[in-house]
Amino acid sequence: MNSTHPDFAGTDIAALSDAQALNVLNANLNEPVKVLNGEVTELDSKRGFCRFRFEIVPAFCHSQGRICQGGFLTGMVDTAMAHAAMAKSNFAFAVPTLELKISFLEAAGPGFVIAEGRVLRWGGSVGFLDGDIKDDQGRLVVHATSTIKIVRPRE
Template structure:
């Protein structure tokens, strides 16, 4: 596989219009390093994602990291796979208020059928709000 630039990888990712989860989260790709298995994405922390304390529900921070980790993994395999998550651990370090949030996904180790991932979620002020680690499975995309 020839080396893919971040712009090429983003073009590849956005070839398919966002649906469901990535549309709800208003996903915007910022950087994808396919060779390194890394993705940095922006999401919109909408008012409707807030709990009674007016901060983004932890599960939605997990959803953003899950998306970013899946993109890091699929980019590392030339976008030929989807990556259903098998298990995910999330630690909530600080509350994140509504607004633009940044999630990063990083492949820690990729095997033929399994991938180990890490995720980070930064609040509007750049503060690290949550971290995650996940195990996922590579599955050939059905739409090619």
């Protein structure tokens, strides 16, 4: 199946290795990922896994710029989970979120964080994902689970 996607400048990303796909993703980041200062650092389409590195800047923070607002962290972990699911489909399917549960376990402040997303179960029309964010000291900051709809392209 050709998985040419408008976000990837007409590239058939399914024909690429994970390392090549990672380069295409980083060269064609969508605006929300750019706003969140993100970059893909690891991709595994067989496992349905994606790792992002995000930079939390003071503008994302409250409490005199010390604590990242939860909506930004939610966007980061949702991005990692969605990209894990898209990788699982070789970027051929849309994967809108049906449900998202997020637990904020620690405060995160300005600096770099790592967000990982994983496909737990891939069904015919629904998928189950989980993800987490760790700060630059390896502390678990966020844990999330997500249910997605698997939307196949129309023939």
